[in-house]
Amino acid sequence: MTPNKNDCIPEQFRFGLVKSCPVVVNFNGEPVTSDAGLILIAELDRKREITSRLAACFKDYREPNKILHPVNGLIAQRIYGLIMGYEDVNDHETLRHDGIFALAVGKAINLEQEPITLAGKSTLNRIEHCPEDISSRADSRYHRIEHDASAIETLLVELFLESYRKPPRQITLDLDVTDDPVHGNQEETFFNPYYRGYCYAPLYIFCGKHLLAAKLRASNVDPAEGGLGELQRVIKIIRSRWKEVKIIIRGDSAYSREDIMSWCESQTEIYYVLGLARNNRLLQLSQSIQYRASQEYSGKIKHIVEFFETLFPPSPDLKNDAAVFVDNSVWYCSLDYQTLDSWSRQRRVVAKVEYSYKEVDTRFVVTSLPVNKIPPGRLYTQKYCPRGNMENCLKEQKLGLHSDRTSTHTFEGNQLRLWFASIAYILMNALREQCLAKTEFKNATVEIIRTKLLKLGAVITIRKRRILIAISSACPYKEIFAMVYKSLSQLPCPG
DSSP: OOOOTTSOOOSEEEEEEETTEEEEEESOSOOEESOTTHHHHHHHHHHHTHHHHHHTTEEEOSOGGGOSSOHHHHHHHHHHHHHTTOOSGGGHHHHTTOHHHHHHTTOOOOTTOOOOOOOOHHHHHHHHOOOTTOSOGGGOSSOOEEEOHHHHHHHHHHHHHHTOSSOOSEEEEEEEEOOEEOOSOOTTOEEETTTTEEEEOOEEEEETTEEEEEEOOBTTSOTTTTHHHHHHHHHHHHHHHOTTOEEEEEEOGGGOOHHHHHHHHHSTTEEEEEEEOOOHHHHHHTHHHHHHHHHHHHHHHHHHHHHHHTTSOOOTTHHHHHGGGSOOEEEEEEEEEOOSSSOSSOEEEEEEEEEOSSOEEEEEEEEOSOTTTSOHHHIIIIIIGGGGHHHHHHHIIIIIHOTTOOOSSSHHHHHHHHHHHHHHHHHHHHHHHHHSTTSTTTTOOHHHHIIIIIOOOEEEEEOSSOEEEEEOTTOTTHHHHHHHHHHHHHSOOOO
16 A cells, blocks of 8 residues: 555654663664665776767757756666666666765765755656657657667677777677567567567677677567678677687577578688587488497496496396496587588588487587688587577576566667666676676676675765765675775776
């Protein structure tokens, strides 16, 4: 039940006794925040100019003399909210009165204790809500802030390039798709049988833990739809700065398509390592190593069974028990393979056969890397298998930063939400790589960093000469906080 605003709130609340002393609660304390660690994110953002550069991708048609909340403040407030775990715009109806958020976005807190007021849900919604019936933002009454999609996409790649002090010799670009469930009548939503629900299917490009592209797509398209176009766009920006870098394109079997492979083969120093779906021809071509793997495994388990027979009475379960002590036999080989119709040429395929007591697992990878540069076993284990790390990055995006909160009606508005979550991820990854590299949080997830380093309770005391944020002296991670501050102080100031 919602309380009536006219109800009188008692001055204090009295609870049970503790060692004969009454427990009294009131609302007369100084301002308190539960997000004191946000000050670290705000300082990193000020040094790297991430949200301010994102704000430069927006055009504001509002009248300057009537603006209370500029675009850069709105963008920073929204992204800081995502970083601190506030996924919904409605959360800012309360956060607008939080002193730490006011300090983070550059709002002044005065000594007279006047209420702190940041942008509320309605003002922030004017950025994200993109009505389809408005053709010109300049002529709109309520939605007068417009974003440049191309500029935002370029910014994601530029932030990746700036994270390196010098150009690397080689980078690997990972492509993958995930699902963003929807729960309403959003535009461009379809039922996807693979994900078993109505959703979007955004396409991501990562390089290690760096996010380079986040393209929202309808879920009724092919998983590789738009993949080549995104690769070409991203690589064009990379090559404009790093002309000599070697690039490897990596993805699962959804991306082993003729257009992607032939384009890579036509470029200089661009290679691919892509999963390939099994078929009868590939299984037949790999029969020789399947036989060798089976022979090797049979030889290993035979000795264990013979040893068990000297210890235990004969039993049909001896071989099953012996299998626990025998490693699987794994063999690799390179094949020359071409499809009947879809491929324009013969290509190198690496087969992996893993033979165990219960099954034979055969997998394939197609690559343009020549066999004289990297043998099949090393290619599969060192070049292809690390793509699994991208799954962790996608989980951080979805679980830690709520990138799947694509619940606005318009497709354009949901794409903008996805980019906000992407910028929040870039900020958190920058904190992890530039400030936490020498701490126990160097490989921590976004959620762990937030819980242990950012969600800190503190009392905010406002004085004439300074504003004091007093964090509890019992904070177990104050040494790491100090190390982060030291790293931030060494970053160059903008300008």
